[in-house]
Amino acid sequence: MNFAIINGKLVNRSEAKVDIEDRGYQFGDGVYEVIRVYNGKMFTVKEHLERFVKSADSIGITLPYTIDECTALLEELVTKNKLVEGTIYMQITRGTSPRNHVFPARDVVPTLVAYTKEVARPVESFTHGVKTIFIEDIRWLRCDIKSLNLLGNLLAKQKAAEQGCFEAIQHRGDQVTEGSSSNVFIVKKGTVITHESNHLILKGITKEVILQLCAQNNIPVEERTFTLDELVAADEVFLSSTTAEVMPIVEMNGDKVKEGLPGPITRKLQTLFTLEIEKQCGRLK
Incomplete structure (x- = not known):
C-alpha cells in the first residue's frame, strides 16, 4: 500500500502530508467515507461517493471533483496499490488556513486525501x-x-x-x-x-x-x-x-x-x- 491521493494527485505514501493548520486536524472540520474493495473492485462506490458529496454539502464544503472523477482516481489508487481485498479511506476537509472558528475565505481550497488498507472479511x-x-x-x-x-x-x-x-x-x-x-x-x-x-x-x-x-x-x-x-x-x-x-x-x-x-x-x-x-x-x- 505504497501510494495515496493528495488533492487529485497519486503520491508515494511517505510523501502524503497535510499542513499543521489543516482544519481537519484542528477542528475535525470535514467528512469521510470508507469504501469496500473485493477482487480489486469497489463495492457500491457510487452510493458511497453520493453520500460523501451530501455530507460535504451539509457543512458547506464543495467537492472539487465530480463523482466520476473521484471514481477514476480511486480506481487508479486501487490498481496502483494492487489491492485485492480491503478498504479505501477518503476524507475532505475545509482546507488549510490560520486557526479561526469562522470559516476561511472562499479561495481556500479543500484538502482531499485517500489511501487503501488490506482488510479480510470477518x-x-x-x-x-x-x-x-x-x-x-x-x-x-x-x-x-x-x-x-x-x-x-x-x-x-x-x-x-x-x-x-x-x-x-x-x-x-x-x-x-x-x-x-x-x-x-x-x-x-x-x-x-x-x-x-x-x-x-x-x-x-x-x-x-x-x-x-x-x-x-x-x-x-x-x-x-x-x-x-x-x-x-x-x-x-x-x-x-x-x-x-x-x-x-x-x-x-x-x-x-x-x-x-x-x-x-x-x-x-x-x-x-x-x-x-x-x-x-x-x-x-
Whole structure:
C-alpha cells in the first residue's frame, strides 16, 4: 500500500502530508467515507461517493471533483496499490488556513486525501456472531453527516472493547439509535426492524443494500424507532457496516440473544449480501 491521493494527485505514501493548520486536524472540520474493495473492485462506490458529496454539502464544503472523477482516481489508487481485498479511506476537509472558528475565505481550497488498507472479511464472526453492550448515545444531533468528529463514537467503541465486545449499541433514553460504527437491526416474528434514516443515525450504505435485498426477497421490513425492551425481546439481532457486512449479534450486555446463535433471517441476508457482492465484484473465494 505504497501510494495515496493528495488533492487529485497519486503520491508515494511517505510523501502524503497535510499542513499543521489543516482544519481537519484542528477542528475535525470535514467528512469521510470508507469504501469496500473485493477482487480489486469497489463495492457500491457510487452510493458511497453520493453520500460523501451530501455530507460535504451539509457543512458547506464543495467537492472539487465530480463523482466520476473521484471514481477514476480511486480506481487508479486501487490498481496502483494492487489491492485485492480491503478498504479505501477518503476524507475532505475545509482546507488549510490560520486557526479561526469562522470559516476561511472562499479561495481556500479543500484538502482531499485517500489511501487503501488490506482488510479480510470477518468470516469467523459471520458464523459465530459477536457480543455487544448498551451505552447512552451522547453524540451531536447530526449523525446523518459522516463527520470527522467521532469522539462520541470512539468512547462508545472503547467501552465495548474494554468489556470484550465487538460493538456498543447506542440509545437515547429507551430509544435505540445505532452502533458506534454500524447500523442495528432486530427481527421479530419474521419482520426486520431498523431505525429510520434521519438525523439521529447515519444512513448506512450497507443498510440500504440490506433493505433492497429484503424488498426483492419478500422479507417484511419496518423502518422505525424501537426500544431497548424490543431489542432485548427480539428473535434475532444483527448489525451492518461496510466492513462488518451482515453481522449477527448473539450476546448483549452479557445475555444471549435467544439460543446465542445467528438466526435464520440473519443467515439468509448474509447469503443474499454475498451474492450481491459477487454480482458487482465477481466470485469470492
